[in-house]
Amino acid sequence: MKSIINQYKKELLQVARYSVETVTNYISCIYEYIDYAKEQLNINPLKAKANHIWLWMATLKQKGISPSRLIHHRSALKGLFELLIKMDKIDQNPVDATFRIRRRQSDLNQPIPTEVAYKLLRSIDQSSWLGERNFMIISILWTLGLRLEELRTLKVADFETNHDPQNNIGLLRVHGKDKKQRALFVVDKLYTNLLKYLNHPQSPKEKLQPLFPTKYSKLKAISGDRVERMINEYAQKAGIKERITPHD
Secondary structure, three states: OHHHHHHHHHHHHHHOOOOHHHHHHHHHHHHHHHHHHHHHHOOOHHHOOHHHHHHHHHHHHHOOOOHHHHHHHHHHHHHHHHHHHHOOOOOOOHHHHOOOOOOOHHHOOOOOOHHHHHHHHHOOOOOOHHHHHHHHHHHHHHHHOOEHHHHHOOEHHHEEEEEEHHHOEEEEEEEOHHHOEEEEEEEHHHHHHHHHHHHOOOOOOOOOOEOOEOOOOOOOEOOHHHHHHHHHHHHHHHOOOOOOOOEO
């Protein structure tokens, strides 16, 4: 068992090129599952069937962990069993038969009501790079609940697109106060739209460039004042009367 876990860790670090923090979280998820499979299900954790994975995910949900954390557990297990298939130890991935976890609406840190956010986003003309940038800025502020300074300090390298691309799941590494860092899941349409933005010819390409640069320089991040003015301009255009401001 230990040799397989070590091989999995090596695959994540050297092949998938996940960050050390992500790999540590994955391995932690795996060990939690192994303890449950041995102590509660009395099975070989590496020989699990779909129903065993269902039971494990249901147990996690009953403990009250967030959908984001459930996604993390599922992705960790899926990767482990994919490695076992590659090693010819099993034929099918039992995780494939389980449900795809989605965030509950209440888990999104929403400073404004959903209908107002959609109205604001619909007012943005995305036919230009500037429009795509502004659309992504507002989308990320709304859905992920970032502080304004956290958004401004994002770099291209902070968006990890290869977390689970088949299921449209990526990671965004956010740098907060006192050099604290946290990883947020970027899923579904937000993941697709962020990829589209980064693939635009005018978007920043270098890892250390700001994810959201100014109109005139790819080396300088957009200012907080400009983001606030931009939101006010779109709100007026959309006919929104509520005062909308980014999270400080």
